[in-house]
Amino acid sequence: MVNVLSGPVQELLMVLIQNKNGKRLRPKVVSSYFSQNKTMNNTTWGSLIIEELTRLGTYHFCIAPGSRSTPLVAAIARHPKAQAHIFIDERSAAFFALGLSKYNNVPAVMVTTSGSAMTHAYPAVIEAEAHNIPLLLLSADRPPELRNTGANQTIDQNQLFGNHVQFFVDLPCPNSHFSAHNLVSLIDHAVSRTQNGPVHINCMFRKPLDPQPTKLPNLWYDDGPYSRLVTIQPQTDWNVPAHKRAILVIGMLKNQTDQEHALLIAQKAQCPIFCDAASGIRLNNIPNTLYPIDTIVQFDTQRPMFTPDIIVHLGGTFVSKQLPKWLAKQKCPIIQISPVQKRTQRGSHTQILASIPQDIGTLTHPLHVHSLQTLIEERIENACLKDFNEPSIIRACTKSLPAHTSLFVSNSMPVRDINRFARTHHEWIRIGINRGASGIDGIVATAAGWTHASKNPAVLLIGDIASIHDIGSLLQLSTRKIPLLVCIINNGGGGIFSFLPIAQEEDIFEDYFATAHKTTIALITRAMGIPSFCIENHPDFQHALSRFHKNPRFSVLEIHTNRSDNHRVHQQLNHAITQTLSTFAGST
Structure with a gap:
């Protein structure tokens, strides 16, 4: 977690600021000192944040309106590339942003005012963390001198989501000590951290909040962002070890590329396939897929039909309750390929941390699955x-x-x-x-x-x-x-x-x-x-x-x-x- 000039630290800096006569400035004068900084006012600060986000390819902004977030919202409203989605309540805004992020695997941004507003995003943040979905949260906040004073619509927003976010930063109010270069590079870093889940940026603003004349400094060399993080996962040819009775299971797949590659592997496979709904490709044409998974693996536990000598697991977790139990009972190597690392409780388990490849060789099994x-x-x-x-x-x-x-x-x-x-x-x-x-x-x-x-x-x-x-x-x-x-x-x-x-x-x-x-x-x-x-x-x-x-x-x-009736029909189908x-x- 990173905390830039927040709370007591910023207050201490303000107290140490002196005027030309060497006297310490009174709090009102200190506030005026920061708010009158013409080179970095609230409007410039908010505009820099939104400009850098759009340069990073983050175009969707889900907004629950409020006063304190004016510098951010005004910048979104007036940016030609920003796509704004306005919501009355913050929970709907957060989940809409989650849906945008989930489909594209690119962070959407939720923007709120100060106070309890951002707390309504908590369920969406939990879902994004558990599913490793990129999501960016921008909360406006009161300045540090109003914290812990009983000021209206002010709560402690510092590290509001605890360890449920990948990264948190408590930005200071706009001031000359925190340069535009520092601000946009911090935005770049924050967005890079969304690769594994949600990120929260808390933005303090002093009044006046209404838009002021501004001109963005020339920070960029081209149309791209100030800085870039490029992650390269080299494609490696990989073939399944020798086997005669393979099983392919497909769990949670995070993005469309992994889904397309898993589908290619499954369509080539000549073995039983358990393709769980969590994969996102459960409805696609996979010739050797078997379902209902729970009924089949429960039966196989009692009367083994598959007796695999190797199991290949693409992706992560399952909707199926019985499939993990069945996997834990198998007496063969299990090779899991997934870009997300999770702790496993299965023996003979090897996890390969990688995106799903297009080909892993041919998987075979003598059972007439079709x-x-x-x-x-x-x-x-x-x-x-x-x-x-x-x-x-x-x-x-x-x-x-x-x-x-x-x-x-x-x-x-x-x-x-x-x-x-x-x-x-x-x-x-x-x-x-x-x-x-x-x-x-x-x-x-x-x-x-x-x-x-x-x-x-x-x-x-x-x-x-x-x-x-x-x-x-x-x-x-x-x-x-x-x-x-x-x-x-x-x-x-x-x-x-x-x-x-x-x-x-x-x-x-x-x-x-x-x-x-x-x-x-x-x-x-x-x-x-x-x-x-x-x-x-x-x-x-x-x-x-x-x-x-x-x-x-x-x-x-x-x-x-x-x-x-529904319970009865399910029982009858399971029996049949x-x-x-x-x-x-x-x-x-």
Whole structure:
């Protein structure tokens, strides 16, 4: 952490400043001394920060307006390359910025005023840290002489996010002792640190805050930034060691390049593949992929079909709960290739810290994977054709997606059902999820940021509780031209709790865990001016999906389902797939 002339240090410097007669300046005179520095006023300071950020390729600024941040916001508003996204509340702004950053793997910037404003970004910061998403936070702040004095809208913003950010700096108020060269080089360093997660820059400003005449100093030699950090990871040819029974597993992949390379490896592989939804490529055409992962690996633990002699793991963590457990029980080498280092609890594990290569050689296994998955697909399809239920909603939605659309998926039930039942064989579809901390907060705003960054239509699959949790974002997005279809699966509460042992405690389950409600969310979003429709059956759902893909616009579909029925359908499907696995295992 770096703290530049903050708090007591700056106060001490101010006290030591003397006038021409050698007398110490009174606090009011000291304040005037800094604010009257014509070469570095608030406007110049804010303009330098925004100019350098745009030169670094950071163009998206998510702003929750306030007075103290005027020098930053005015600079954004008047910069020809800056793209401003204005939000009423800071939490929506933070998650929208997260969605922008997540899709592009380039930091978006959140800008707030002083006081409690930036604290509302905490959940988004936690998600960015856990998922190593680049995110830059610019908070305005009062000057040091107002700290710890009870001044209005003033809190201790110094290291507000603790060790959840990669880098923090407490900038002084604009002054002649901190040069323009120092300022822009510090911005360059801060942005470079976002490669592994969020960064927080706290910007102190004294009044006057309104824009002043300014002319930026000539610091740059060309159109690029003041300084650059270039990270080179040399591409190395690498082949899997000799094997006869390989398994390929694909977990969390951070950026599109890694996803494209993993897809090339998977399409070449001639072995069983477990491609988790966290990879972002779960819906793409991978001939030997097997799902539902949890059911298959649980069966294999009891009746081994795969007995691998090597496992290659591309990327990081999984949505699947059972896959890590299965990996931990395998008696073979596991080679993981990932640019992000995480501690592992698996034996015989080798981690290669690198971006995903385009080729690792051919992976082979004698099992007839395609035959097995065809049988499983038939079971799932038959069950989904009978009734309009949550698995059938997942199937219909993922089947309808045109190439180069995006799918954003909420945590809780939707992302698990995507892992279990989603249709594959698409040309190119990216899945987005907030699976760092796996919360249900800010899902709508993140999906909207993701969609805006993609420049293509997208569909969001989300549950009712997560929708209600982020209802404020729906209001703020209602007037924006973002081609996002929000599909709300409303089962009247937290459906995932029906799969836990607590569901047997009937006297407390509904009120204390399922958080049962009778809200029709489409009525609320319709009052916001959002085109909203309630869906009751397959034909209506398919028609609504088709209508959106032909004319994409921000809209809401609410599909009512039954939590008890959903639990029963999942159990029946799991039993049917287990029977299929048993029959297949007996014939091989």
